[in-house]
Structures are given as structure tokens and as C-alpha cells.
Amino acid sequence: MSSDATPDPLDHPLVFGQRMQVLRTRRGMSRTVLAGLLGKSPSWVKQVENGTLRTPALPMILRIAEVLRVRDLSELTGDQTMPVDLFIGPGHAKLPAVRAAIEAFPFTADREAPSPAHLGARLQSAWSARHSAPNHREVIGGLLPALIRDAQLAVRQADRAPERRAAQAVLAEVYSLSQFFIAYQPDSALLWRVAERGMVAAQESEDPHAIGMAAWLTAQAHRDSGPAHYDAADAVTMETLRHLTPLLPDAPDTVRAITGALQFEAGYTAARRGDTGAAWGYWDTAREMAERLPADYYHPMTSFSRGIMGAHAVTVAVELHAGGESVRQAAKADAKTIPSRPRRARHRIEEARGYHLDGQPETALATLDKAYEAAPETIRYNGYARRIIDSGPAHYDAADAVTMETLRHLTPLLPDAPDTVRAITGALQFEAGYTAARRGDTGAAWGYWDTAREMAERLPADYYHPMTSFSRGIMGAHAVTVAVELHAGGESVRQAAKADAKTIPSRPRRARHRIEEARGYHLDGQPETALATLDKAYEAAPETIRYNGYARRIILEETESKSPVHRRRAAELAVRIGVLAA
Template sequence: MSHDATSNPYADPLRFGQRVQILRERRGMTQAQLADLVGISPHTLRKIENGQQRTPDLDRVMRIAEALRVRDLADLTGRPDGHVDLFVGPGHPRLAAVKAAIDAFTFPADVEPPPVAHLQVRLHAAWRTRHASKDHREAVGRLLPDLIRDAQALVRHADRAEERRMAQTLLAQTYSLSQFFLAYQPDSSLLWRVAERGMIAAQESEDPHAIGVAAWLLAQAHRDAGPRHFDAADAVNLKAIHHLDPFLPEAGDDVLAIAGALRFELAYTAARRRDTGTAWRQWDRAESMARNLPADYSHPVTSFGQAVMGAHAVTVAVELHQGGESVRQAARADRGVIGSRPRRARHRIEEARGYRLDNQPDAAMASLEKAYQAAPETIRYNGYARTLLLEEVESTRAPRRRRAAELADRIGILHS
């Protein structure tokens, strides 16, 4: 055996610490920033990185993985047998077909485009299906290949300027739907390709609503890429908000709502930065915009409206690591009814994160179970939910450990 070999890399504090340092620097984070996110002192983190302190317990390792947005736990622990995708799901069975449709290169003569009205009806139905389905990725993934093919064909066959703008609007909507399917899938390059194509199609359409939706999704892609991309996320958001401003005085509900959703995204990114004042100030502005919409209104893509603002407040508090505030906002959020199943499940996951921050693990487990009831495919592919469950599977409390293991098994985490 080589003199530098080790039978258990995870047990070697120097190797673990080096991995933490490398991953932290790749994210462009300082020791103080990471320590703050994890809930330890910079001095303690420094000792972990330089090998003066042993590898933390699983709970702390998971917190470090979450803060660094580590996609595979093995990258952090060094254990080849510890392959666990955290922020990327296992890959949906329909991913290959969706990818093939996106990547396909066809000539105008290859596909006969459908009538515009026909594609509009199908897209509208697809969005409704997504919001109503527990297994929304399966439902949408079944529809996307044909929608992508037909929307692309419609653009290629459009002759007049007006026809081409309408076709680009429908193509942008199709790419937006595709991004919801691709979120947390193990193909980040495909997600970026679709986000950029969606933005180009929206700009070509000159449709304010399509531009707003494409910008909303592109900003999220930047933000989820890590701290070094937060400025890019804000730039996209602000540019879109400024573009929409002249339309707002006479705009319909959908344009008003996407402007409000973009405003909230500024709050979300500020919270990721731990900029408390900006985060809550932007949330206030978004909430004010939501109040100008009908009480029962929900945006067809983003779910923005009065009912979702409580859920958004939970997200802001969680990203700011304000455990007590997260729990208070979660109690208030339950007064609103979120119509979309996947959005409702996402809120329950954020609620679980809040309870976990507030040291209420049993309440967190209850929220994850509610997320599963609302939309199993949301929790199955959500990195935060997977992280929370993996923590509790290792709990020293047998009832909680069994409860977590049962849910993890239903979701498929333990054998993914």
C-alpha cells in the first residue's frame, strides 16, 4: 500500500478540510461568509480547513454541503461510496426525450407546423396540467417533445413579421415550461441552453409578458449557479423590471404579476447575500404589487399573487437564516391557499427548512410529509428536501429516524 493511501478519506480531517477550502474558493466565498452560513465561527472553520479540527458530524457536513451548493456529497467527503446527489435529482425517465427534442436540428420541410390557435390551447393546457399534477414532471415531460418540435416549426415557417412574433412568443412559453421540467435535473448545460434560447425567443417576440417570464427564469438560473453569479441575477431582474415599467399603467394582470414576481426575485437574491434590509424591502414592494391583483389571482407560470406572498416571506427568512422569523412567517403563510401543487410542495419544503433552523426537527419532518402529499415529484428532485431527509435518516432518535427513512424510501433517495 502506498504511504499516502488511506482506507477512510472521510476520517482524515486534513483531506476533508482541503476539500471544503477548494469548494469554498470555487464559489468565491470567504471563510467568514461560509462560517456565517453554516453557523460556526470563522476560527472554527479555519481549523477545519487546515486540519486542526476533526471532520464535523453529519449534520454539520450537510450544512456545509448546502452552503457550498455541493451537488455530490462524495465531492465534499472524499468517500467514493458516499455518492449522493444533493442539489440534482436522479434524472427523470423522460429527460432523454426532452433533451433530444431540444437538441434536434430540423429543416423547414421536416415538420408541418400546427395552427397557432391549436398550439396556444395545448400550451395553456400543459401549464394547467403542471400546476394540478402531483407528478408534474411526468405529466409535462410527456407533452414537451411534441410542443418543442411544433413551436420550433411554427417559428421556421412564419413569413410575416406579426406571425413570426407570435410564433416566438409561443416558443418562449415552451422553453419556459421546459425549464420547470429541467430544474434539478443532472444536465445543467441543457438548462442554460434552454434559458438562453427562451430569452432570445422572448426578445424576438417583443411581448412584454414573455420577456418578463424569460427574465424571471434566467435570473433564477444565475442565482442558483452560486454567489459569483448573484450580480448577474440582479442585472437580469432589474433590466426586465425597467423594460416592463412603461407597460404597467395599462397592463393586464399577467404583466403586473410578472413584474411583481421579478421584484420578489430581487428580494430572494438579497436574502442569499444575507442582505437583510434589501431583502425585506424588496419583499415589501412585491407584496404591495400583489395587493393590486385580484385576491384569487395566481400567475399562470410563477404562481405570483396575494396567496403566495406568505410563502415568499418564509423563503426570505430561511435564506437569511432567521429560524424564529421563518416559523412565524410559516404560521402566517398558512392563511393563504396556494393553488399550484408543485408550488405548494415547494413552500412546505421551505417551511421545513425554517423549522430545522429553529431546531424543531419533528415539525420539519411533518412539513416534508405535507410536501410529499402535495407533489411527490417536487420533493423527489429538491436538493434541500433531500439534504434534510438524509440528516434525519442519521438521527439518534429512533422514531424520527424511522419516519425519515420511510419518507426517503418512498421518494427514492436511499436507492437513487
């Protein structure tokens, strides 16, 4: 490095807060924006950065790393003794064999290479196996070494230009399959070697589809390397789109699909940058391309299709850190339109990220269960999924800290306080019980519920707090919630029998109460009553049930019930709330 080069501040000893400030500045992010994305105040960010506050706990450090797009945790913590790549999973047992095949370049062979047509058929079978297998890395890890060696041999033995181009096209797509296997494993250098070789082979082949596929994966590799590489991702994407666009009028569906996939990649990178307009603009362009494909078409490599656009919309909203919009898009997307098991699992992980952003950790974890059912290996190697799992209950202490500190502030004011202050105090007392129920602490949960009920009795009989719904009448609904969060099905049903939904004037809050009742009936093994109760929730406020993860889970589970009556009723309700197409 030249003597006048600008030093990197992160190369020098810095405390956590200073590193956070450097990384925030590099992202072009104000303290106010960072605070909003973290659910904190700008003053909290400032105090962490200037060292007034101690280094946050690990769950918050991970959250900061996600928002600032930090790949190696040591960049944020300064601890170089144990670098942690936040998006890298474990190494698969078959990785050494795949690596050996990629790195071996024998110049002689005592056998004839398979034809490109034969290799193409094997490659197609490998893609099909990947999409249908829950343990997809295990399956393609077993197929790749021979495919790689045979495709390399076919290129070396091709004598004529047309044969060589055909062999290069197959080799490029073998490298593409290899990238799916290597991604999120602890060998980034190998991933980049494969990406570069794939791009060279694709260019040598002059095959538009192979070029588009190699560019699609290379752009992802750049983008996933962090904000400093977003320009490189865009350069690859845009240059390839300029190459493919003039070919589209006479292009086969495979080329149209890879073009649409690249258009979405441009939107994905824009979302990572925080550019809302560009992100949704590229998504719209990709959707228009999807509409030009047959209704049942599904691209075997990228999963691009009409059906995937709902999943892509969830991803855009999640990358823009828009929790509410993520949940709305998740409600509209239909995972059943995604035939690929690993891609369906990936979509479930994106949905879980949306629920997590929206403050619905339980629904996020339940959605990750569905990701695991679709493809265990996808969730095992996905950094976002692991972080959601690691960070859920860790926030309960923070919730308690806020609740208790506020109660300590409000309690001395109660003797002369107006009803609004008494009501918000009661609401906070119930929140303490709610969190205790989430922890599984039965005694504390019902103890705080009793305290909140006593506060409710100090309010006028007809009083109803306009923001929290706290009142005498709401305590029955709150009792149902406590029992449900304690996973006590029988007690939930008993409390539901005592609660009177008619005492809740708010339509959305009444719908929320009906959903909690339905959860209780479902826990108690009464699916038909649960569905009937969700009908009542829909009558009260359709949008509340449409965007509630618990309600959607019950409905979708019952669409697969052994009972034809339950399946039909659940399907009808699923169509009404937009979970399934009519």
C-alpha cells in the same frame, strides 16, 4: 489560460479544512458567522480548517455545503472520483424524449404548423395539467415533445413579421415550461440551452410577458449556479425590470404579475447574499405589486399572486438562515391559498427547511410528508428535502455526545454544588432521556427520566430553575413528553392524568406542556380532547402555540376531520392562532 493567470486554490490537492477555509473566504464569511450558522463555536471552525479536528461526519459536511452554497460536494471534499451535485435529482424517464425534441431542428416538414392561437391553447392546458397533477413531471414530460416540435415549426413557417413574433412568443413560453421539467435533473447543459433559446425567442417576439418569463427563469438558473453567478442573476433581473416598468400603467395583469415575480427574485438573490435589508425591501416591493392584482388572480407560470407572498416570506427568511423568523412566517402563511400542487409542495419544503433551521427536525419531517401529499415528484427532485430527510436522526449522536460530556464534567461537582448546578444536571439527564425516546429506546428513555427525577428530589420542594424549568413539579410534564416521543398514546394519556400543569409557573412552559398533552391525546385517538387541551395552551401563552409545529399540525389536520364539530372547533382555533384567515 495565460501564464500569469491566478490559479484556483481548489484545483490543487487540499485537505477538507483548507477547502472549507477557501470557500468560506470566497463567500466573505467570517469564522464567527459560519460557526453561528452551523450551531458550532468559532474555535471549532478554526480547528477544522487548520486540521486539528478530523473531517466532520457526513451530515455536518452537507450542512457546511449548504451554508457555503456549494453545489458540487467534491469542491468541499476534494474527492473528484464521485462528483455529487447537491441540488440535482434523478433523471426522469421522459427526459430523453424531451431532450431529443429540443435538440432536433428539421429544416423541412411535410405538414402545416398549428397556429399560434392553437399552440397557445395547448400550452395553457399544459400549465393547468402541471399545476393539478401530483406527478407533474410525468404529465408535462409527455406533452412537451410535441409542443416543442410544433412551436419550432410554427416559427419556421411564419411568413410575416406579426405572425413570426406571435410564434416566437409561444415558443419562448414552451421553453419556459420545458425549464420547469428539466430543472433539478442531471442535465445542466440542456437546462442552459433551453434558457438561452427561451430568452432569444422572447426577445424576438417583443412580447413583454414572454420577455419577463424568460428573464425570470434565466435569473433563477444563474442564481442556482452558485455565488459566483449572483451578479449575473441580478443583471438579468434588473435589466428586465427597467424594460417592463414603463409599461406597467397600461399593462395587463400577466405583465404586472411577471414584474412582481422579478421583484421577488431580486429579493431572493439578496437573501442568498445575506443582505437582509435588500431582501425584505424587494419582498415589500413585490407585495405592493401583488396588491395591484385582483384578489383571485394567480399567475399560471410563476404562481405570483397575493396569496403567494406568505410563502415568499418563508423563503426569504430561510435563505437568510433565520430559523425563528422562518417559523414565524410559516405560521402566517396559508398553503391552501396556493392552488398549484407542485408550488404548494415547494412551499411545504421551504417550511420544512425553516423548522430544520429552528431545531425542530420532527416537525420538518412531518411538513415534508405534507409536501409529498401535494406533489411526490416535487419532493423527489428537491435537494433540500432529500438532505433534511438524510440528516435528521444523524444528529442524535451529536446531541448525546454534548450531553454526556457535560454530565461527566458536572457530576463530580454535585456534592457541594448549589441548586442551580443540580438543576441543570437534572435537566441534562432528562435531555438524554428525550433523545433516547426520539430513537425509540424505551428502556433508556425511562431510565434517564428516573435519574432526572431522583435529582429533582434533591432540590427544595419549591425550587424552579429559571431557564430550564427543572423542578420536582416539571417531572410530570417530562413523563408526558417521553411517552409522546415514544409514540405511546395510551401511556401519554396516563401520564397526562398524573401531571399537574398548575405546578409550572412559567406560562410558555405550561403552554408547551399542554401541547405535549394534546399530542398524547391525538396519538390516542381523542381529537376533541386534543383540541380542548390546545385551547388551554392558548390561554397560557398564545405565542407558544402559534409557533409550535406540532400544535399547528393537529389543528390543521382536524380542520379536515369528518366530524363537523371537530372541524368547526379546529377552524376557530386556527383563526385565533393565525393559521387560517378569519
